[in-house]
Amino acid sequence: MSSPVEGWIVRGLLGGVTIHWKVSGYTHPPGELIVTPYRIQGKRVDPSHRPPGASPRYMPCIGRTVHLEKTGQGITIDPSHILRLRIRDLAEARPRVVELLETINPEWAGLTGSWATLHEAPQSDVDILAYHGDGWRIYKTLEDLQEEGRITPCPGKHRVAVPRIHGYQLLDACYRGERYTIRILETLQARECTGYTTPLGWITARITIEEATAPHRVPALYQASIEGIGRLTLETWHTRYQEIKPGKYKAKLQLFHTPKGARASPDLGGWIRPCTAP
Numbered sequence: 001m002s003s004p005v006e007g008w009i010v011r012g013l014l015g016g017v018t019i020h021w022k023v024s025g026y027t028h029p030p031g032e033l034i035v036t037p038y039r040i041q042g043k044r045v046d047p048s049h050r051p052p053g054a055s056p057r058y059m060p061c062i063g064r065t066v067h068l069e070k071t072g073q074g075i076t077i078d079p080s081h082i083l084r085l086r087i088r089d090l091a092e093a094r095p096r097v098v099e100l101l102e103t104i105n106p107e108w109a110g111l112t113g114s115w116a117t118l119h120e121a122p123q124s125d126v127d128i129l130a131y132h133g134d135g136w137r138i139y140k141t142l143e144d145l146q147e148e149g150r151i152t153p154c155p156g157k158h159r160v161a162v163p164r165i166h167g168y169q170l171l172d173a174c175y176r177g178e179r180y181t182i183r184i185l186e187t188l189q190a191r192e193c194t195g196y197t198t199p200l201g202w203i204t205a206r207i208t209i210e211e212a213t214a215p216h217r218v219p220a221l222y223q224a225s226i227e228g229i230g231r232l233t234l235e236t237w238h239t240r241y242q243e244i245k246p247g248k249y250k251a252k253l254q255l256f257h258t259p260k261g262a263r264a265s266p267d268l269g270g271w272i273r274p275c276t277a278p
Contacts, residue, residue: 002188004033004076006218006237007112007129012074015053017041020117021069025237026186027061027193032068034059034193042119048268063197063256064268077117079110079129086111090126097126100175104141106130108188113181125172125179135184139216142170142182154179169243171216181239184217200255203264206275207253209234209246216242224264226253232262241272248275 004010008023010033021035028034036047037054050056056065083090090111091098101109113127114120132138145151154174172181203226211223213233220242222234234253236242251272253264266272 002078002080002108002131003190004028004071005188005190006185007110007127007183008079009038009077009112009116010035010069010074011077011117012069014051017051017053019051021067021074022047022112024066025062026189027191029059029061029068029193031071033071034062034066035069036067039117039119042117044119059193060196061193063199063258079112079116080108081110082116083109083111086115090115093120094126094178096176096178097128097180100145100178100180101128101130103145104130104138104182106132106138108132112183123179125181128180128182129185130182131185131188135186135214135217138182138184139170145175146170151175152177169239171242172239183239186217186219195259197259198257200257202252202254202270203229204252205229205250206248207234207251207264207272208248209244212244212246215244218242220244226264229255229262232264233260235263235265236267237265238267241266244272249273250275 004023005026006023010021010023012019018041019037020039022038024034024036037045037049037051039045040051054067056067058065108131110129112129114124115126130138142151151170151173206227208225209222210225213221213223219235219237222244224234225231249272251266252270253266254270256263
């Protein structure tokens with residue numbers, strides 16, 4: 001049995017306006033969900049948008065100010081339930097994505113994004129959440145499909161900011177010509193947000209990604225070293241920075257002290273770019 005975690009959607013009202021929120025992360029305060037805005041009155045908005053009437057709150061456990069939605073206050077859209085409800089629509093409109101889902105064969109799968117909120121358009125990606133006890137198995141299947149020529153870059157969809165393991169993202173590509181995005185979840189069970197995460201400011205520096213610990217999942221994790229700081233864990237929830245291969249980069253990162261040690265992230269205003277100079 002899963003609980004609301006990364007990628008789930010909650011539909012609610014804020015000042016009489018319909019808003020769809022996306023659940024953010026796997027840890028939440030008791031009785032609340034950490035969320036980001038997704039659609040307001042059906043219109044897509046940036047996750048950093050602050051809806052009128054919203055009251056963000058600083059959460060010491062993650063070291064930043066976030067939006068919170070009370071559990072049970074809105075309608076929670078279970079991704080696996082919406083997939084079961086819409087599988088016929090999906091099979092009719094995007095049969096090859098259904099074939100891809102059957103091929104990767106996760107233990108659990110669901111729909112998020114526009115297909116979950118009934119806002120899909122002909123050009124929309126099919127946004128899939130997937131979980132398997134061995135997430136690498138899903139990614140290895142994607143690698144095999146790429147070698148067979150069934151996964152290719154999508155025309156006009158080169159959103160590649162850094163070099164990828166295979167030259168483009170296998171998690172954000174086309175299967176036999178149909179667009180998809182897959183987010184491989186770390187867990188299906190929400191946990192209580194505890195402890196303290198202290199933001200230590202931003203740096204711009206050369207970094208070396210020494211090991212791609214979990215580049216395929218959400219969040220993606222890398223072991224990195226930063227000039228003048230040393231070795232730490234690089235963490236990102238952003239699709240753009242998944243599947244990075246080891247090497248040297250230049251980056252703008254926010255540093256954090258967490259219960260798990262020092263971490264850095266390019267999310268929420270930073271970036272990672274390949275080094276072009278020696």
